[in-house]
Amino acid sequence: MRTLQTLLSGAKALSSGKENDPADPYLTALCYFNALRELGGARRIVDDEVRAHLTSYGRSRVRHQPEGEPFANRNLREIQELTSRYSTDQVSEARTQLGLPVSEKNAVDVAMATNMISVGLDIGRLGLMIVQGQPKTAAEYIQATSRVGREGQKPGLVVTLLNIHKPRDRTHYEQFRSFHQSFYRAVEATSVTPFAPRALDRALAATLVAALRHVEPNLTPNNAANDVADHEDVYQRVRRALEAKMQSAGQDDETVQRCLARLDELKDAWKRIADNQTRNGGEFGYANKEAVARLLQGPFEQQPNMDPERQWFIAGRSMRDTEPVSQLKLCNPDGSPIS
Numbered sequence: 001m002r003t004l005q006t007l008l009s010g011a012k013a014l015s016s017g018k019e020n021d022p023a024d025p026y027l028t029a030l031c032y033f034n035a036l037r038e039l040g041g042a043r044r045i046v047d048d049e050v051r052a053h054l055t056s057y058g059r060s061r062v063r064h065q066p067e068g069e070p071f072a073n074r075n076l077r078e079i080q081e082l083t084s085r086y087s088t089d090q091v092s093e094a095r096t097q098l099g100l101p102v103s104e105k106n107a108v109d110v111a112m113a114t115n116m117i118s119v120g121l122d123i124g125r126l127g128l129m130i131v132q133g134q135p136k137t138a139a140e141y142i143q144a145t146s147r148v149g150r151e152g153q154k155p156g157l158v159v160t161l162l163n164i165h166k167p168r169d170r171t172h173y174e175q176f177r178s179f180h181q182s183f184y185r186a187v188e189a190t191s192v193t194p195f196a197p198r199a200l201d202r203a204l205a206a207t208l209v210a211a212l213r214h215v216e217p218n219l220t221p222n223n224a225a226n227d228v229a230d231h232e233d234v235y236q237r238v239r240r241a242l243e244a245k246m247q248s249a250g251q252d253d254e255t256v257q258r259c260l261a262r263l264d265e266l267k268d269a270w271k272r273i274a275d276n277q278t279r280n281g282g283e284f285g286y287a288n289k290e291a292v293a294r295l296l297q298g299p300f301e302q303q304p305n306m307d308p309e310r311q312w313f314i315a316g317r318s319m320r321d322t323e324p325v326s327q328l329k330l331c332n333p334d335g336s337p338i339s
Contacts, residue, residue: 003159004029004130005050006071008109009057011128013072019103025127025154027102031112032131032144036083039112042132043081046110051076078106082113082121091116099123118143124151131160134172138186195251195259204259206315208266209286209296211238222285225295226274228267235267269309270295 011026021027033039058072080094100107118140129148135141149156162169172179179186192199213220216234219227228235239260246256273295277284283293291303297314330338 001045001049001053003161004031004046004110005053005057006061007128007130007159008050008076009054009061009071009074012074013058013070015072015102017103019101021101021103024101024103025125025148026157028098028108028126028128029110030098030117030126030129030148031110032117032129032135033112033114034133034135036085036114038132039081039083039114043079043112046076046079046112050110076109078108078110080108080111082111082117084114084116095121095123099125101125115140115144117147121147122150123147125154126150127154127156129156129158131158133161133163133166134169137188138183139188142183142187194249195246195255200259200262201312202316204262205266205313206296207242208238208263208270209313209315211241213286222288223283225286226278226284228274229271239263266312269312273307273310273313 007026008029011023014023015021015027016023031039031042033042054074054076056073058069058074061071078097080097082091082094086094094108094111097106097108098111102109115135126148129145131141131145135144145156145158148158160172162173164170164173212228212231212234215238216231218224219231219234242263243256243260246259251259274284277293283289284295285293286295288294291297291301291306295313297303297306297310299314299316332338
């Protein structure tokens with residue numbers, strides 16, 4: 001509470017209130033939490049105490065200095081959450097609002113988030129972050145704190161609040177300077193085995209489609225998904241690139257050949273699916289069509305009686321869509337609906 005209201009009030013005192021305000025990156029505080037439980041408690045504090053204290057903070061926290069005042073009164077407006085408790089549409093709307101200067105009507109003063117912001121939040125105007133507690137991994141810490149200060153003219157300020165009663169937080173506090181001077185060496189190894197069968201099932205189809213669409217402009221449009229048979233040379237270029245990547249990663253010949261064989265199967269299946277769908281004049285695209293008329297299928301949108309080859313092209317659209325939504329139905333012990 002004290003840290004947040006001091007930063008918000010101090011930024012307000014530095015603000016000119018005009019267009020292209022140099023203090024604008026620090027007028028929005030992005031608060032990072034390791035757990036929803038911690039975020040929920042902080043949300044109550046921000047809504048009640050911080051909001052109430054800020055209205056008179058500049059007047060009550062006067063500091064003696066040659067000129068000017070270090071703090072200013074402020075009325076806290078929009079508070080947003082970027083968490084799994086909100087729908088994808090609501091999170092998307094919150095991200096849009098974060099990009100608005102504070103002078104705008106719908107701008108955000110405080111954004112409270114969990115680790116869902118670690119990747120993909122590329123908003124240049126953000127410059128102030130408060131981290132509540134040391135994140136569980138060094139990689140998460142680096143990714144999360146790099147969400148601010150992404151533009152050269154708007155350096156980021158990250159304030160880390162550590163808990164003396166947590167041994168891990170205390171260790172980072174005691175070694176704060178040395179850790180930050182070389183924290184990349186503390187990044188944990190990935191737990192995913194590259195080119196493992198399940199990794200190929202999850203990612204190889206999406207990799208193939210994305211690579212072909214990037215390499216060949218004629219395959220980029222959504223409706224060009226049925227033209228893959230006309231670009232065998234492009235496929236061979238992508239195949240050679242993936243082979244070189246696997247060899248540079250030190251994979252043995254057996255693994256390389258297994259991956260390439262799977263890649264060939266995907267390409268042949270793609271051609272068969274496109275031919276079957278367009279043979280009688282039907283539409284076919286990568287996405288944004290009915291399930292039968294698109295190549296890529298959502299991880300949690302599997303259609304009943306789907307052709308096994310079509311299941312090969314189940315591909316995630318977002319790094320955040322990692323699990324389906326569960327629907328709860330309350331029933332009596334015998335399974336009958338509760339009246």
